[in-house]
Amino acid sequence: MSNEFVNKKACVTGASRGIGAATAVALARSGVQQVVIHYHSHRKGAEQTLAAVREAGADGVLVCADLTTSCGIHCLIQELDKNCQGLDILINNAGALIQRAPLLDYPEELFDRVMTLNAKSVWFLTKAVVPHMLRNSGGVIVNVTSIAARTGGSIGAVVYAAAKAAVSAMTKGMARELAPKGIRVNAISPGTVDNHFHEAFSNRKMLDSVVAATPAGRLGTDEDMADAIIFLCSQASRYIHGQTIELNGGFYMV
Numbered sequence: 001m002s003n004e005f006v007n008k009k010a011c012v013t014g015a016s017r018g019i020g021a022a023t024a025v026a027l028a029r030s031g032v033q034q035v036v037i038h039y040h041s042h043r044k045g046a047e048q049t050l051a052a053v054r055e056a057g058a059d060g061v062l063v064c065a066d067l068t069t070s071c072g073i074h075c076l077i078q079e080l081d082k083n084c085q086g087l088d089i090l091i092n093n094a095g096a097l098i099q100r101a102p103l104l105d106y107p108e109e110l111f112d113r114v115m116t117l118n119a120k121s122v123w124f125l126t127k128a129v130v131p132h133m134l135r136n137s138g139g140v141i142v143n144v145t146s147i148a149a150r151t152g153g154s155i156g157a158v159v160y161a162a163a164k165a166a167v168s169a170m171t172k173g174m175a176r177e178l179a180p181k182g183i184r185v186n187a188i189s190p191g192t193v194d195n196h197f198h199e200a201f202s203n204r205k206m207l208d209s210v211v212a213a214t215p216a217g218r219l220g221t222d223e224d225m226a227d228a229i230i231f232l233c234s235q236a237s238r239y240i241h242g243q244t245i246e247l248n249g250g251f252y253m254v
């Protein structure tokens with residue numbers, strides 16, 4: 001890749017581990033000058049991401065916020081207003097299932113937290129960041145949705161799937177509204193990535209059954225996801241707007 005990312009500034013939400021951490025480091029390796037590293041509970045992981053970002057030659061800043069609440073979203077927006085002058089790239093990656101629960105046992109409070117973290121935060125963080133990008137004459141936004149948006153989600157993950165489907169729809173609407181202003185919006189849709197997400201919410205049997213049904217013969221890695229995000233941030237994807245790239249080893253072909 002050329003040096004197109006030199007002097008660029010990026011923000012990655014949920015960069016304390018997994019896809020977000022790999023993306024923050026990949027951006028730094030690609031030449032981005034500064035990375036805003038958002039995290040919630042895993043401070044140590046965020047510090048490790050920051051160390052790797054610095055090792056790759058970029059600078060970074062850590063920002064903590066719980067995105068399951070409106071209050072947490074506003075906290076992060078305030079921090080971004082301080083740290084996002086000149087922001088060029090936003091990766092809306094933070095997300096989680098939070099808890100598996102079937103319809104008949106699904107508490108209203110869990111519905112609100114899942115929707116706020118996975119969908120509402122994407123909308124309002126983008127709303128907060130776009131004015132900074134406009135002052136900068138453009139930018140790139142990559143959202144992280146999920147295969148669940150297409151399948152309706154695995155057992156007990158229906159509201160999470162609905163939140164991710166909202167992100168896929170927002171990706172198109174944002175792209176349509178922001179393309180004329182010089183901001184490109186796209187998304188990646190991971191299948192099953194072998195990381196902390198599934199340590200928390202799946203078991204080995206579930207993962208083995210996915211591998212067996214995957215033409216590529218393996219689960220995804222954080223780096224598989226980060227590489228596609230870098231592509232969507234790069235000039236190589238300059239004519240791609242409002243698309244969601246499915247990254248699942250062929251498990252689900254659209």
Ligand SMILES: NC(=O)c1ccc[n+]([C@@H]2O[C@H](COP(=O)([O-])OP(=O)(O)OC[C@H]3O[C@@H](n4cnc5c(N)ncnc54)[C@H](OP(=O)(O)O)[C@@H]3O)[C@@H](O)[C@H]2O)c1
Pocket residue numbers: 013014015016017018019020038039040041042043065066067068093094095096097117144145146147148189190191192193194195196197198
């Ligand atoms: N792994 C998969 O198979 C898979 C599949 C489809 C889509 N995805 C999506 O990919 C994205 C990244 O997930 P991942 O696979 O990298 O999982 P992960 O390793 O569990 O990382 C999730 C990230 O989101 C952050 N996060 C979680 N709860 C949060 C909260 N309440 N407030 C703010 N941030 C929070 C975490 O921060 P802390 O750790 O600091 O709390 C962490 O940095 C998510 O949007 C996820 O839904 C993942």
